[in-house]
Amino acid sequence: MTRTRFAPSPTGYMHIGNLRSALFTYLLAKKDNGTFILRIEDTDQTRKVDGAVEFIIDCLNLCNLTPDEGAEIGGQYGPYYQSERLDLYRKYALELVEKNEAYYCFCDECRLNDLREKSEMRKTAFMYDGHCKKLTKEQIEEKLANNEAYVIRQRIPREGFTSYEDIVYGNISVENKLLEDQILLKSDSYPTYNFANVIDDHLMDITHVVRGNEYLSSTPKYLLLYKSFGWQSPKYVHLPWVVKADGTKISKRNKDDNLMDLIKRGFLTDAIVNYLALIGWSPKENKEIFTLNELAEAFDATRINTSPGAYDIKKLEWFNAHYIKKMSDEAYLIYAKAFLAEAFDIKSKEEEWINRLLLIYKNHISYAEEIGSLVGLFFEDDINPNEECIEFMKSDESILLTLEAFRDEVISIVDWNVENISTAISNVKEKTGAKGKLLFMPIRIAVSGIMHGPELADTIYLIGKNRVLKRLDK
Numbered sequence: 001m002t003r004t005r006f007a008p009s010p011t012g013y014m015h016i017g018n019l020r021s022a023l024f025t026y027l028l029a030k031k032d033n034g035t036f037i038l039r040i041e042d043t044d045q046t047r048k049v050d051g052a053v054e055f056i057i058d059c060l061n062l063c064n065l066t067p068d069e070g071a072e073i074g075g076q077y078g079p080y081y082q083s084e085r086l087d088l089y090r091k092y093a094l095e096l097v098e099k100n101e102a103y104y105c106f107c108d109e110c111r112l113n114d115l116r117e118k119s120e121m122r123k124t125a126f127m128y129d130g131h132c133k134k135l136t137k138e139q140i141e142e143k144l145a146n147n148e149a150y151v152i153r154q155r156i157p158r159e160g161f162t163s164y165e166d167i168v169y170g171n172i173s174v175e176n177k178l179l180e181d182q183i184l185l186k187s188d189s190y191p192t193y194n195f196a197n198v199i200d201d202h203l204m205d206i207t208h209v210v211r212g213n214e215y216l217s218s219t220p221k222y223l224l225l226y227k228s229f230g231w232q233s234p235k236y237v238h239l240p241w242v243v244k245a246d247g248t249k250i251s252k253r254n255k256d257d258n259l260m261d262l263i264k265r266g267f268l269t270d271a272i273v274n275y276l277a278l279i280g281w282s283p284k285e286n287k288e289i290f291t292l293n294e295l296a297e298a299f300d301a302t303r304i305n306t307s308p309g310a311y312d313i314k315k316l317e318w319f320n321a322h323y324i325k326k327m328s329d330e331a332y333l334i335y336a337k338a339f340l341a342e343a344f345d346i347k348s349k350e351e352e353w354i355n356r357l358l359l360i361y362k363n364h365i366s367y368a369e370e371i372g373s374l375v376g377l378f379f380e381d382d383i384n385p386n387e388e389c390i391e392f393m394k395s396d397e398s399i400l401l402t403l404e405a406f407r408d409e410v411i412s413i414v415d416w417n418v419e420n421i422s423t424a425i426s427n428v429k430e431k432t433g434a435k436g437k438l439l440f441m442p443i444r445i446a447v448s449g450i451m452h453g454p455e456l457a458d459t460i461y462l463i464g465k466n467r468v469l470k471r472l473d474k
Contacts, residue, residue, distance in 0.1 A: 001034050002032040003029065003208075004028050004034065004036055006065075008041065010052035011052060012049050015250050016250060016257050017242040022060060023065060027296050028210060028301055029208075030296035030299075035068045036068050042081055063272070064273075086191070093191070099228060106149070107132060130181055149187045150187060151183045154195075154224070159176060164233070168213075168302070209234045211239065216238050237304070240309060242280070245310065266335070268320055274295070275316045281299075281304045288319075318366070324365060327362075340371055360462070364453070377463065381470070383449030385445055385449045392451065402434045407472045413465065418457045447460055447471050
């Protein structure tokens with residue numbers, strides 16, 4: 001059975017790049033009816049943020065990427081917090097020492113800094129020189145007896161190559177002498193990220209590891225660890241970055257878009273998931289709209305692009321607009337009303353008026369927060385047409401006659417409803433001969449201040465007779 005894991009560090013919010021990684025990890029598992037696991041990599045306690053785990057779980061649940069097992073859920077492979085697995089890491093680190101696949105390193109920070117400075121002077125990448133590999137068994141025992149601080153380092157072979165087949169990038173081969181004897185267990189007995197991952201992925205029977213392509217060149221270190229233990233390694237799926245329009249990587253540090261920010265602006269999670277799936281991945285069929293189940297059926301990791309995927313908020317808006325249009329009117333009204341109430345005081349408005357206002361914009365908004373920037377003309381007495389509107393109103397002498405005729409028609413309306421307003425507009429057409437944009441656009445600009453919008457008769461009805469007359473007079 002396919003078993004994948006999403007293993008975030010609880011160091012802050014989850015930006016959309018993290019969410020896409022979680023999504024691809026979920027889809028890879030569900031493609032084969034496998035298991036999706038949530039593991040929390042919290043060994044770096046200095047960077048841990050209170051509430052981050054709850055935030056991560058909330059994000060996954062909101063997107064229906066619900067883990068089958070893991071942190072706060074449980075399962076037979078727990079515990080799922082790395083900070084609760086420290087004894088395991090120490091046990092396996094010492095096993096590697098016994099096998100001569102790892103060694104104690106007693107080099108202090110002063111010596112390591114000296115090595116770093118020499119590397120900088122030579123303009124070469126810093127790499128530990130293996131000094132402590134030369135220590136005799138007696139020297140090691142003496143240092144341990146004296147309680148000297150140490151780390152445990154992996155013993156990397158200096159000859160040959162380590163190669164593997166990545167599902168996205170194909171064959172990757174790295175010369176062993178370019179790999180540093182990485183630290184496995186730190187002086188505080190906490191494991192490094194790389195070591196803990198190998199131990200946990202093996203013990204949790206992970207079959208596929210999905211992660212960022214920044215780990216492409218360091219994966220051979222993982223494979224050498226698997227080889228040292230005599231374990232079978234999982235398959236690797238390295239994902240290209242998600243980048244912004246300027247080509248820079250999406251990151252927590254830059255406080256880039258995260259799921260909760262998008263939800264607060266009125267983006268729908270189904271639309272977000274659908275869009276993120278198509279950043280850097282393409283289905284076999286020429287199709288863009290997918291449910292989560294359809295994505296799982298269609299997902300093929302070999303179709304992940306090796307180039308960075310561009311995050312385009314305008315494209316996300318397009319997806320979200322599609323999902324808004326597909327909502328039932330009842331669901332849409334619940335969704336949009338909260339945002340309208342946040343932007344304007346609607347306590348004095350009748351429910352029927354509010355519902356009609358929201359519904360005429362259902363096919364005109366990309367996300368719910370946008371409603372606040374579009375409907376001010378229904379709540380404010382003054383309108384401020386832009387320069388383009390003003391220029392149009394000056395473009396033809398017949399426009400004033402059209403507006404005068406429409407004002408007369410509005411005054412004569414006794415029963416203020418959409419049907420009678422539509423009749424009034426038709427009467428103006430017959431009386432003045434105005435048609436097309438010389439009929440509709442002058443009326444729209446005069447009463448709403450904009451050139452384009454929802455159905456004109458509906459718009460005029462919602463503005464109200466008195467306000468329409470005041471704007472026509474002005």
